Amino acid sequence: xxTHRAILLIxxxxxxxxxxxxxxxxxxxxxxxxxxxxxxxxxxxxGGAGKFGDRSxxxxxxxxxxxxxxxFMSGHDVLAWIRGRKELDTLVVxxxxxxxxxxxxxRCYELGANxxxxxxxxxxxxxxxxxxxxxxxxEYNQFTDA
Amino acid sequence: MTxTSRALLLIxxxxxxxxxxxxxxxxxxxxNPLYVVEDGQEAVNYLAGEGKFLDRSVxxxxxxxxxxxxxxLMSGHDVLAWIRRQKDLDSMVVxxxxxxxxxxDxxRCYALGANxxxxxxxxxxxxxxxxxxxxxxxxEYNEFQDExx
Numbered sequence: 001x002x003t004h005r006a007i008l009l010i011x012x013x014x015x016x017x018x019x020x021x022x023x024x025x026x027x028x029x030x031x032x033x034x035x036x037x038x039x040x041x042x043x044x045x046x047g048g049a050g051k052f053g054d055r056s057x058x059x060x061x062x063x064x065x066x067x068x069x070x071x072f073m074s075g076h077d078v079l080a081w082i083r084g085r086k087e088l089d090t091l092v093v094x095x096x097x098x099x100x101x102x103x104x105x106x107r108c109y110e111l112g113a114n115x116x117x118x119x120x121x122x123x124x125x126x127x128x129x130x131x132x133x134x135x136x137x138x139e140y141n142q143f144t145d146a
Numbered sequence: 147m148t149x150t151s152r153a154l155l156l157i158x159x160x161x162x163x164x165x166x167x168x169x170x171x172x173x174x175x176x177x178n179p180l181y182v183v184e185d186g187q188e189a190v191n192y193l194a195g196e197g198k199f200l201d202r203s204v205x206x207x208x209x210x211x212x213x214x215x216x217x218x219l220m221s222g223h224d225v226l227a228w229i230r231r232q233k234d235l236d237s238m239v240v241x242x243x244x245x246x247x248x249x250x251d252x253x254r255c256y257a258l259g260a261n262x263x264x265x266x267x268x269x270x271x272x273x274x275x276x277x278x279x280x281x282x283x284x285x286e287y288n289e290f291q292d293e294x295x
Contacts, residue, residue: 090256102292109237109291114261116289129287136283140276142252142263 002138005062005146006032010042010078011096012070019123020065020096020130027130029138034058039073042066043081046088061091062143066113068097068104076107083112090144092137149178149285152209152293156182157189157225158243159217166270167212167243167277174277176285181205186220189213190228193235208238209290213260215244215251223254230259237291239284 007024011017017035024033036042042064045052052058064082068075075095082088095108095116108116120126154176158164164182171180183189189211192199199205211229215222222242229235242255242263255263267273 086257090253092256092262100289105289106237106291112259115239115284117287118289132279132282132287135279137262140264140279142247142265144249144252144256 002062002141002143003030005143006034006059008034008036008042008045008061008064010036010039010064010070010075011067012037013067016067016119019126022123023126023130026127027134029130029134031138032059034061039070039075039078042070042078043073046082046091047085060146062146063092063094063137065094065096068095068099068108076111079108079111079113092141092143094133094137149209149288149290151178152290153179153181153206155189155192155208155211156180157186157211157217157222158182158214159184160214163214163266166273169270170273170277173274174281176277176281178285179206181208184218186217186222186225188219189217189225190220193229193232193238207235207293209293210239210241210284212241212243215242215246215255223251223258226255226258226260239288239290241280241284 009017009020011020021033036045044050045058048055066075066078079093082091082093092114095113096119097104098119100118105116117129120129156164156167158167168180183192191197192205195202213222213225226240229238229240239261242260243266244251245266247265252263264276267276
C-alpha cells in the first residue's frame, strides 16, 4: 500500500480543507498531506518554486486532489499546466469539485485528469469517499517512486 | 449514485485471466455489462466501431477499459497510445491491469494517458477484493462523461 507518498490538496475553501483533512484522518489515511490554497500556489508547489524547492519539506506528491474553482488560476489551468510538464506525467490528478456539469467532466478528462469526483454533500459522505479512495488508490494503484 | 448501466471492456488474451476477472466482478456484484476482446487489434476495432463492432446497440462504447499490456498483434501500450489519439475517447477511463510491476511500464503507461495502473493480484480472492475496491471508488464516485447516443 502507498502510505509514504505525499498527497497535495489544492483547495481554497478553508471549510472544505478542514472537512477533507478530517475525512482522510477518519479513513486512517496516514500519507503526509499538503495544502495549496489557490491555483498559483498549486503550480508553485508542484514546480518547486521558491520555498517549495526544498523537497525534504515539500515533497513531490504522488497524487493531487484538485478543486476547479480556484483564485488566480483555475483548476482547469492548473491541470493543463501539470500535463504540459513531462516530469509530472506520472502524477495522479483527481478532480474534486462541486460541479457535475458534463462539460467540466469532459474538459477535465481531455486535459488529462485521472479521475473526476463530485464533492459529496455532507461530512459523513466525504468520509465514505475517503474510504473508497483509500481502498482503490492507496491499496491497488501503482505510483512511481518519489 | 452508482454507475450500473455503463459497459466495461476487458482487453485480455489469457482465457484463465478472463474467467477469473469475470468471476471477481460477479463476486463484487458489479452488474455492468462486460465485453471482452482478446487481442490489441480487436480492441481497436471494438473501440473504433469497425466491422461487427459497428452496431453500438450490440457493442456499446465502454466507460471503463481494463487493459492488459502483453497482448497479441498489438501491445497494450500501442492500444493505449491509439486510444489517447482519438478525440472522442478522451473521457474513457483506462485502467492498466497487468502482471508487470516494472517502473518503466508504469511511467510509460501514465505518460501515454492511463488513468490508473494496477498489478494483477496473484489469487482469485485478492482479485475479488480489487473488483470490490474498483466498484466502490470508480462506480460509486467517479463521474463519467454522459453516454453519447
